[in-house]
Amino acid sequence: MIEINPEFCKGCYICIEICPKSVYAISEKSNKKNINLPAPLNEKDCIKCHLCELECPDQAIYVEDKND
Amino acid sequence: MTKELFIQGNQACSMGAIEAGCRFFAGYPITPSTEIAEDLAISLPKVGGSFIQMEDELSAIGAIIGASWSGLKSMTATSGPGFSLMQENIGFAHMSETPIVIVNVQRGSPSTGQPTMTGQGDMMQARWGSHGDYEPIAISPSSVQEFFDFTVKGFNLSEKYRVPVILLADEIVGHMRERVLIPDKTEIFKRVAPYENSSDFLPFKADENGTSPMPAFGDGYKVHITGLTHGELGYPSSSPDDHSNLVRRLTNKTLKNRKDIVSVDLKYCDDADIVLISYGSPVRSIIETVKLAREEGIKIGYLKINTIWPFPEEEIAKLNCDDIFVVELNLGQIVYEVERVVKSNANVHLIGEIGGRLPKPTDILDKIKDLV
Amino acid sequence: MTDHKNKNPFIKYFRQDRLPTIFCSGCGIGITVNSFLKGFESTDLDFDSLALVSGIGCSSRVPGYIKCDSLHTSHGRALSFATGLKVGNPDLNVVVFTGDGDAASIGGNHLIHAARRNINLIVICINNSIYGMTGGQISPTSPKGSLATTAPYGSIDTPFNLIDLVTAAGASYVSRWTTAHPLQLSRSIKTAFNNKGFSFVEVVSQCPTYYGRRNNLKTPIAMIKMFKENTVNKKKADTLSDDELLGKIIVGEFVNKQRYEFSEQIEELTYKKTEKKPIRKSAY
Incomplete structure (x- = not known):
């Protein structure tokens, strides 16, 4: 499970750029600031490297380790 | 001992x-x-x-x-x-x-x-x-x-x-x-630590004195200290009310406790027509001047300011004399404070000495005689 | 304030009632903070012993967001406050968050003297080559020719190399990474915590708002890509000529060499004179 906090995300899209498996893409969903949120559209490819958590400047991403 | x-x-x-x-x-x-x-x-x-x-x-x-x-x-x-x-x-x-x-x-x-x-x-x-x-x-x-x-x-x-x-x-x-x-023993004020437990503590919430206990770093209070305008918790604030409340509290802290802070020494002022006011090293000159003048029968006293700030307004306003001479080692700084406080109740004069010498008591006395 | 239950691994260290931060979208400060917290987590130090100190500028806002004792001081002077704090209580783990303007311009003298003393604290210098808080003026690390509101025709100053500066002044641990190297950066911060002396960690970071937009790096992503493409590891850089290194960002560890530490020497002097350990918190 990958969660993106819509209240914290400022729409820099660094997560999209740095993910080694291209998990993220810009979604249709927007937050209160009218920012189109990134979403883990290719979540199945996620290798749980947690780089996106580290590179998100706004502490908006959570990557759950265990697979459902 | x-x-x-x-x-x-x-x-x-x-x-x-x-x-x-x-x-x-x-x-x-x-x-x-x-x-x-x-x-x-x-x-x-x-x-x-x-x-x-x-x-x-x-x-x-x-x-x-x-x-x-x-x-x-x-x-x-x-x-x-x-x-x-x-x-x-x-x-x-x-x-x-x-x-x-x-x-x-x-x-x-x-x-x-x-x-x-x-x-x-x-x-x-x-x-x-x-x-x-x-x-x-x-x-x-x-x-x-x-x-x-x-x-x-x-x-x-x-x-x-x-x-x-x-x-x-x-x-x-x-x-x-x-x-x-x-002295063998001196009265020492110890810093006051917070008495609440860490989670309820508001480091900038004032007591009736306008002040608050002070935690030390590492005590677990996890305080935030900033020069920015801040609320009671210490976090920065851009609220005009927070700024006004904070700065007023900080200034009032000194002003409201004026009685505890301010100190002056008065001598021979009760019957004096003339009062000399000074602070720091020139106090030594005015004490001597008063001695010389009293020997000559001039009704003169002195007020020595110990606490410059907050300014001893009440103590100076109470002086009942015709002339006040402020002796200081500059071209007039505290004299303006004295003027502000005594208003038109007395004539305020400056004896300002610069150059690194203390004014001589005889010179001060001559100036007084010249002017009064 | 947030209703969303945020399970981000670093959020527990934040003063959550102050979030989200004031930093612009894509600012490198948040990445540096994450790497710092990850680095701290990998040490065996107590979070309660952490004290963050800062001056003025965007990067100096960091201590206000972390739930630890924090001292947000005046422009350029963070290191002098930190020196008093550390000597006053050497049990504290003191970290200074600063920027290129705060550390190298107005605070340059304190930086070299803290390094000279080798006082046991960490300086994390988030270098974005611009004054962000005041709206994009030239800084002492702005590259020659770069544009800023106070260099409308391009900077004519020669920038400081902060690594060379603190190395010459005597820092015992010196490293440089970029916001495109968060894992290396967090490992470097762990090493800095373990170094008993003055540690200087430079983080080359992006200011997309004031540096990027003016200097043909229009998005945070463009800036991070530039960092990735332009960095050369120190080991490789040592084999290259100055011409080959022109415009490159050299990253890696530059100094890791222990020597006498300042606060410990003061404690030793007290011990010599009194045969007792100095008393902590004696004001109370």
């Missing part, structure tokens, strides 16, 4: 600091205050304290504010040029309510001026030198004994009200040697 010593003013200041519980000094060499640093470099390690010679006065005041938050009573000593450099962070200490003591052994000024000569040119800089509204506490010793006593008093007031205290000494008081009595 009371100890009797024959020492220099700057030495008395450093002994007063140790007595008051000062355990951290950071400073930068500058005439005529350097002996305070030199003395504390010897004595602090012997009482478990720390001494640092910093790279400049900007960092000296920064270091003592940092040390104060580590839980130590801390002090720096300087003279005019260094005092100018410290102004920004004196404001920080007011805003962050950090107890520190700053000793300014004044010299001839402006600029580099007369490093080895006396002066009292920094009275207004102590009052208004940092930017913004604040109410400083500044005390002025006129003897070596007072340099010891007032240093202790300075630490006590600083800790009690969580404000920076400035000791406005001058070169004569700093360098002259006199007999000093060091």
Whole structure:
């Protein structure tokens, strides 16, 4: 499970750029600031490297380790 | 047992600091205050304290504010040029309510001026030198004994009200040697720690005195200290009300406790037509002047200001005389405060001496005779 | 304030009632903070012993967001406050968050003297080559020719190399990474915590708002890509000529060499004079 906090995300899209498996893409969903949120559209490819958590400047991403 | 010593003013200041519980000094060499640093470099390690010679006065005041938050009573000593450099962070200490003591052994000024000569040119800089509204506490010793006593008093007031205290000494008081009595036991104010547990504690919520207990870093309170306008929790705030409440509380803290802070000494003022007002080393001249004048049958008294800031308004307004002479080692600073306070109830005159000499009592008396 | 239950691994260290931060979208400061917290987590130090100190500028806002004792001081002077705090209580783990303007311009003298003393604290210098808080003026690390509001025709100043500066002054641990190297950066911060002395960690970071937009790096992503493409590891850089290194960011560890530490020497002096350990928090 990958969660993106819509209240914290400022729409820099660094997560999209740095993910080694291209998990993220810009979604249709927007937050209160009218920012189109990134979403883990290719979540199945996620290798749980947690780089996106580290590179998100706004502490908006959570990557759950265990697979459902 | 009371100890009797024959020492220099700057030495008395450093002994007063140790007595008051000062355990951290950071400073930068500058005439005529350097002996305070030199003395504390010897004595602090012997009482478990720390001494640092910093790279400049900007960092000296920064270091003592940092040390104060580590839980130590801390002090720096300087003279005019260094005092100018410290102004920004004196404001920080007011805003962050950090107890520190700053000793300014004044010299001839402006600029580099007369490093080895006396002066009292920094009275207004102590009052208004940092930017913004604040109410400083500044005390002025006129003897070596007072340099010891007032240093202790300075630490006590600083800790009690969580404000920076400035000791406005001058070169004569700093360098002259006199007999000093060091009491066996001195009254020392201990810093007040928070009594709530850490999660409920509001570090900037004031009690009825306008002040609040002060936690030390590492105590688990996880406080945020900032020079920005802040609320009771300490977090930055851009609310006009928060700013107004904070700055009013900080200034009122000194003003509301005026009675506890302010001190003057009056002599022969009850029947006096003329009153001499002074502070610091020229007090010695006016005491002698009053003696000479009384011998001649002139009804004259003196008022010696110990606490420069907050200004002893009530004490001076109460004077019932025709003429007031303010004797100071500048071209007129405190004289304007006296004028403001006495209004038209008395004629206020300035005897301002610059150049590094104390005015002679006979010269003061001649000037009085000329004018009155 | 947030209703969303945020399970981000670093959020527990934040003063959550102050979030989100004031930093612009894509600012590198948040990445540096994450790497710092990850680095701290990998040490065995107690979070309660952490004290963050800062001056003025965007990067100096960091201590206000972390739930630890924090001291947000005046412009350039953070290191002098930190020196007093550390000497006053050497049990504290003192970290200074600063920027290129705060550390190298107005605070340059304190930086070299803290390094000279080798006082045991960490400086994390977030270098974005611009004054962000005041709206994009030239800084002492702005590259020659770069544009800023106060260099409308391009900077004519020669920038400081902060690594060379603190190395010459005597820092015992010196490293440089970029916000495109968060894992290396967090490992470097761990090493800095374990170094008993003055540690300087430079983080080359992006200010997309004021540096990027003016200097043909229009998005945070463009800036991070530039960092990735332009960095050369120190080991490789040692084999290259100055011409080959022109415009490159050299990253890696530059100094890791222990020597006498300042606060410990002060404590030793006290011990010599009194045969006792210095008393902590004696004001109370």
